[in-house]
Amino acid sequence: MAATTGKSPVSSSFVQKLNPRTSYCYQDSYSTINLPRRLRRIHSQACNNISSSSDQVPDSVHKQAKAIELQKLIDDDSRDSSISLPRPLTSASLSNLATEGSRLRVAYQGVRGAYSESAAEKAYPNCEAVPCEQFDTAFEAVERWLVDRAVLPIENSLGGSIHRNYDLLLRHRLHIVGEVKLAIRHCLLANPDANLEELKRVLSHPQALAQCENTLTKLGLVREAVDDTAGAAKFIAFHKLKDAGAVASETAARIYGLNILARDIQDDSDNITRFLMLAREPIIPGIDKPFKTSIVFSLEEGPGELFKALAVFAMRNINLTK
Ligand SMILES: O=C(O)C(=O)C[C@]1(C(=O)O)C=C[C@@H](O)C=C1
Numbered sequence: 001m002a003a004t005t006g007k008s009p010v011s012s013s014f015v016q017k018l019n020p021r022t023s024y025c026y027q028d029s030y031s032t033i034n035l036p037r038r039l040r041r042i043h044s045q046a047c048n049n050i051s052s053s054s055d056q057v058p059d060s061v062h063k064q065a066k067a068i069e070l071q072k073l074i075d076d077d078s079r080d081s082s083i084s085l086p087r088p089l090t091s092a093s094l095s096n097l098a099t100e101g102s103r104l105r106v107a108y109q110g111v112r113g114a115y116s117e118s119a120a121e122k123a124y125p126n127c128e129a130v131p132c133e134q135f136d137t138a139f140e141a142v143e144r145w146l147v148d149r150a151v152l153p154i155e156n157s158l159g160g161s162i163h164r165n166y167d168l169l170l171r172h173r174l175h176i177v178g179e180v181k182l183a184i185r186h187c188l189l190a191n192p193d194a195n196l197e198e199l200k201r202v203l204s205h206p207q208a209l210a211q212c213e214n215t216l217t218k219l220g221l222v223r224e225a226v227d228d229t230a231g232a233a234k235f236i237a238f239h240k241l242k243d244a245g246a247v248a249s250e251t252a253a254r255i256y257g258l259n260i261l262a263r264d265i266q267d268d269s270d271n272i273t274r275f276l277m278l279a280r281e282p283i284i285p286g287i288d289k290p291f292k293t294s295i296v297f298s299l300e301e302g303p304g305e306l307f308k309a310l311a312v313f314a315m316r317n318i319n320l321t322k
Helices: 012-017 020-031 037-051 059-079 091-099 115-123 135-143 163-171 206-211 213-219 229-238 250-256 305-315
Strands: 105-109 128-132 149-156 175-183 187-190 201-204 222-225 244-248 259-262 272-279
Touching (some): 105 115, 105 135, 115 128, 115 175, 115 272, 135 149, 135 163, 135 272, 149 163, 187 250, 201 206, 206 213, 206 222, 206 244, 229 250, 244 250
Parallel strands (some): 105 128, 105 149, 201 222, 201 244
Antiparallel strands (some): 149 272, 175 272, 187 259
């Protein structure tokens, strides 16, 4: 499918155009009547078939046939209780997916060479990382079954929590199924015919610019925020800019043919970003190993409300972490 080639970022308008009929079938059956997984799949096929019905046969005949077919499936399904519930991913099935070499498709925000792409590859070593223009597009790509997972940077050791991305988790209905920590080692990149003295400005993701605050101030460069680090590298390469550099990874330098003017320019050598892996279905925690569960809740205003809420965890010896 064009959206999964990994060559160019997926835009939200592109996601809209992709076979909306099939996607709606999945979505409708999932959210409104909560059909088991097997039925959901077949329900979408039924929708496709209806769309390609031949001209000679009256529509009512097709609809009746589909109704009978669907009723038979529901009857069959209710006889077999083992398949009558949606089947969430288990931790075992997840690790199989990663090691069997099946190419899991993982959406990330940015272009080739972004740190999120490296995070996707670290979490799922054999995956096909799918670049998306915006985070919303990456989420939507999972929700519409175009990809299997999305990657989301959530916290950085220097910059702290990425609040905008926490909000995205609330706006969408995806589940956190894993996390990876990635050491972020920023480079100052420039076109081969540019040199440090000529640089006046530097482009990058706002988080990356903030992580290199000291170095960039010392160099006296004007900061310009763009969507992702690799996008900045691509931009200065494409426009052959001589007065602008980019803060991005060594991988981005290689992909876009840029020179590395300085390495490890982040303010702290221990610069770690934590990324979440998101899926349509949750993992049901087992008892074989410790699991981390994320909870979001709000409280009434009042003395001791937070204390009382946190006591619920303390009394059950549950460790709280970020
Ligand atoms: O721009 C990128 O390359 C990203 O993957 C995004 C991002 C972020 O949002 O924090 C990821 C890691 C670094 O902390 C800097 C930028």
